[in-house]
Amino acid sequence: MHVLGIESSCDDTSVALVNCSEKGCFVIRETTASQIEIHQKYGGVVPEIAGRMHAEKIVPLIEKVLKNQPSPDIIAITSGPGLITGLIVGTEAARALSWAKKIPLVAVNHIAGHVHAVEIEAKKISYPAIALIVSGGHTELILIDEPNNYKLLGATLDDAAGECFDKVAKLLGLPYPGGPEISRLAKTGRAQAIDFPRPMLKSNDYNFSFAGLKTAALYWLRDNKLAATKITETFFQKAFGVFSWDNPRSAEITIHDFCASLEKAITDVLISKTTKAAQEFKPQTIVLCGGVAANRKLRRALDDALSVLSPAPQFRTPAVKHCMDNAAMIAVAGYTQATKKNFTTWQNLRADPNWELGR
Numbered sequence: 229m230h231v232l233g234i235e236s237s238c239d240d241t242s243v244a245l246v247n248c249s250e251k252g253c254f255v256i257r258e259t260t261a262s263q264i265e266i267h268q269k270y271g272g273v274v275p276e277i278a279g280r281m282h283a284e285k286i287v288p289l290i291e292k293v294l295k296n297q298p299s300p301d302i303i304a305i306t307s308g309p310g311l312i313t314g315l316i317v318g319t320e321a322a323r324a325l326s327w328a329k330k331i332p333l334v335a336v337n338h339i340a341g342h343v344h345a346v347e348i349e350a351k352k353i354s355y356p357a358i359a360l361i362v363s364g365g366h367t368e369l370i371l372i373d374e375p376n377n378y379k380l381l382g383a384t385l386d387d388a389a390g391e392c393f394d395k396v397a398k399l400l401g402l403p404y405p406g407g408p409e410i411s412r413l414a415k416t417g418r419a420q421a422i423d424f425p426r427p428m429l430k431s432n433d434y435n436f437s438f439a440g441l442k443t444a445a446l447y448w449l450r451d452n453k454l455a456a457t458k459i460t461e462t463f464f465q466k467a468f469g470v471f472s473w474d475n476p477r478s479a480e481i482t483i484h485d486f487c488a489s490l491e492k493a494i495t496d497v498l499i500s501k502t503t504k505a506a507q508e509f510k511p512q513t514i515v516l517c518g519g520v521a522a523n524r525k526l527r528r529a530l531d532d533a534l535s536v537l538s539p540a541p542q543f544r545t546p547a548v549k550h551c552m553d554n555a556a557m558i559a560v561a562g563y564t565q566a567t568k569k570n571f572t573t574w575q576n577l578r579a580d581p582n583w584e585l586g587r
């Protein structure tokens with residue numbers, strides 16, 4: 229079965245043609261137009277610009293992917309959650325194509341897409357599974373008893389993990405998205421240099437909170453001298469009225485140490501909660517997915533933490549390029565739904581920016 233996947237929920241317009249069968253899913257062609265350079269100027273995604281860019285790119289990308297290929301058997305389209313400006317462009321393109329070519333439609337949840345990214349190139353999830361989804365907009369632990377059956381165990385109460393990386397990077401004057409920048413600088417830093425808080429580490433649930441960590445990072449920068457880097461002084465002048473380089477207390481701490489310590493605080497909480505869920509629910513598979521799953525220290529540390537459990541679940545995480553938003557993952561998730569005859573008519577397809585999985 230040839231599945232056309234379309235993704236436009238944030239700042240990537242992505243289209244993929246994926247060949248799926250009982251043997252698994254293989255990407256035939258995939259193309260993504262990233263808008264990062266445009267949004268970098270503003271330090272984050274500007275919804276109106278994102279919508280216009282998606283509208284410009286989506287039809288040429290569909291044409292490129294389908295050129296000299298058989299007509300798809302189904303269209304898998306991200307219909308939520310995400311930015312309404314982008315979702316509308318994707319869903320309207322999918323509706324038009326479905327109507328014109330009489331191709332059945334599957335409405336895919338973006339988060340379910342991230343989970344199924346691990347199945348690209350014929351890898352399999354064994355059920356029951358638990359997925360940790362960590363991205364710029366989401367931090368969620370989800371129990372999946374069987375394909376398409378999602379139960380939310382916990383989620384962030386405020387900022388997402390990726391958002392914390394992005395916001396602290398902005399304080400440091402680093403470009404958007406901040407996660408890759410912080411993890412690059414962290415490589416040569418000392419993770420024990422600053423004892424940042426581990427929010428909700430000991431809470432008796434599966435929820436997260438990262439807003440306080442961002443504030444702790446902000447106050448640390450305000451109160452300490454960070455050697456060997458230039459912090460955006462204007463930001464601090466605006467926020468606190470004054471900016472001083474004079475406090476010698478932390479003169480030895482570099483931006484590398486700062487980034488390594490922040491990265492460690494975020495990953496410690498993610499790993500602790502996921503390990504706790506693995507111990508309680510004893511899943512066959514733990515899936516780590518979403519943009520933050522590209523973080524190599526998180527991948528390694530979670531794998532290590534799970535491998536000592538008894539029984540040890542399988543650990544699955546997508547190839548780094550499929551951790552970010554992409555249409556191949558939407559096609560694979562769409563195929564799983566199609567096998568359960570979970571179709572939507574073009575008349576009923578709606579963009580749903582607040583579609584919550586498993587609540």
Ligand code: KG4
Pocket residue numbers: 238362363364365366389390391393394405406407408411518519520521522523524551552553
């Ligand atoms: O899934 P994604 O591409 O888009 C959303 O749905 O949000 O995730 C983007 C997020 C951004 O917050 C970005 O900073 C973060 O993933 N990210 C990382 C890394 N690579 C991307 N965070 C930490 N370490 C990384 N290596």
Ligand code: ZN
Pocket residue numbers: 338342363518519552553
């Ligand atoms: Zn995403």
